[in-house]
Amino acid sequence: xxxxxxxxxxxxxxxxxxxxxxxxxxxxxxxxxxxxxxxxxxxxxxxxxxxxxxxxxxxxxxxxxxxxxx
Amino acid sequence: xxxxxxxxxxxxxxxxxxxxxxxxxxxxxxxxxxxxxxxxxxxxxxxxxxxxxxxxxxxxxxxxxxxxxxxxxxxxxxxxxxxxxxxxxxxxxxxxxxxxxxxxxxxxxxxxxxxxxxxxxxxxxxxxxxxxxxxxxxxxxxxxxxxxxxxxxxxxxxxxxxxxxxxxxxxxxxxxxxxxxxxxxxxxxxxxxxxx
Ligand code: SF4
Ligand code: SF4
Ligand code: SF4
Numbered sequence: 001x002x003x004x005x006x007x008x009x010x011x012x013x014x015x016x017x018x019x020x021x022x023x024x025x026x027x028x029x030x031x032x033x034x035x036x037x038x039x040x041x042x043x044x045x046x047x048x049x050x051x052x053x054x055x056x057x058x059x060x061x062x063x064x065x066x067x068x069x070x
Numbered sequence: 071x072x073x074x075x076x077x078x079x080x081x082x083x084x085x086x087x088x089x090x091x092x093x094x095x096x097x098x099x100x101x102x103x104x105x106x107x108x109x110x111x112x113x114x115x116x117x118x119x120x121x122x123x124x125x126x127x128x129x130x131x132x133x134x135x136x137x138x139x140x141x142x143x144x145x146x147x148x149x150x151x152x153x154x155x156x157x158x159x160x161x162x163x164x165x166x167x168x169x170x171x172x173x174x175x176x177x178x179x180x181x182x183x184x185x186x187x188x189x190x191x192x193x194x195x196x197x198x199x200x201x202x203x204x205x206x207x208x209x210x211x212x213x214x215x216x217x218x219x220x221x222x223x224x225x226x227x228x229x230x231x232x233x234x235x236x237x238x239x240x241x242x243x244x245x246x247x248x249x250x251x252x253x254x255x256x257x258x259x260x261x262x263x264x265x266x
Contacts, residue, residue: 014155015256016246017126018136033115033122033259051147052140054241055155 002062004045008036012057019049019058081128085137088130092230095223099190099205099216102223109251116255120262125252132246135233139242150240155247161257167229167250170196174221182214189217192224194231 006027008019013035020028020036027042028049036049036057050058094101108131112124125132139145153159180186190203202223206216233245246252 012155014160014247014252015122015125015259016132016243016252017122018132018243018246020126030122030126032120032263033256034263052242054150054243054245055247056149056152056241057155 002064004047004060005040005043005063006038006045006047006049006058007061007063008038008049008053009057009059010035012055014055014057016054018052018054022052023049079127082133084128084130085133086130088134088230091130092227095205095219095226097205099202099219099223100209100211102219102226103215105222105226112251112255113258116258116262120259122252122255122259125246125255129251131230131233131249132243134230135237135243135245138234139237145237145242146239147242148240150236150244150247154236154240154244160248160253163248164250164253171225174218174225177221178214178218181217182212186217188213188220190220192220192227194224195228 006019008028015030015033015035017030017036020026020030023043024046025042025044027039027044028036029039031037038049040063045060047060050060091101091105094104108129112122112129115121115124135145139147177186181188188206190201190206191199192202193199202220206219209216229245229249233249236244
């Protein structure tokens with residue numbers, strides 16, 4: 001099944017944490033002050049984080065659920 | 071929408087502090103020293119904890135941009151040009167900022183050593199002098215303490231104004247993409263992570 005998921009770009013992320021504060025599902029963590037990481041199981045692909053991100057580092061991609069869950 | 075039960079923490083209201091700070095410094099420049107908290111705390115979090123908890127949860131300035139930009143709709147919410155959050159601009163701005171900080175400390179030293187005299191003015195955007203003499207009428211501290219206050223307040227006010235401008239033009243917290251403290255703390259965290 002294809003689902004929408006947030007995917008932050010490690011290289012562009014400034015680790016400000018705005019996305020994590022805004023995510024209604026608490027799906028984002030700032031990994032050791034370096035970059036944002038999304039827990040794919042929690043993410044519903046709403047795009048709120050992407051709209052809030054000042055660095056425009058988050059894209060919402062359609063990904064294959066089977067692959068995502070590994 | 072706003073009524074969903076989210077637990078509120080005291081540190082979510084620190085945006086109020088960032089307004090109070092400028093008000094206090096307007097009446098007495100010695101209060102400018104309190105801004106050092108916003109310099110030292112994020113560094114302690116980054117150096118000791120290896121995280122950006124300060125930026126992520128308790129920076130009053132970042133919160134202020136969000137409150138004004140999103141809640142009060144003062145931001146266009148448009149994507150900023152990519153170069154504004156590019157590595158060369160971020161580190162370039164950090165170096166510029168630190169140089170200016172160094173200049174400010176040197177001016178304080180001149181007053182300390184007696185080679186310079188206290189100037190009761192603040193400087194906006196490192197260029198425009200604004201008289202601020204009402205904010206200081208002498209104290210039991212030596213003059214250099216007040217000189218640092220004027221210099222530091224100038225730095226804080228200038229950076230907040232830049233932040234407000236990019237908040238209006240672009241996304242709410244665009245300032246955070248090139249904020250010197252943000253760049254520095256992320257840099258420290260990245261260095262710490264490579265060590266492991
Ligand atoms: S897309 Fe929505 S649910 Fe997914 S991380 Fe972003 S804000 Fe959270
Ligand atoms: S809002 Fe954007 S820049 Fe900030 S932590 Fe999230 S992904 Fe990174
Ligand atoms: S990047 Fe700067 S303004 Fe933004 S949260 Fe961090 S210290 Fe505050």
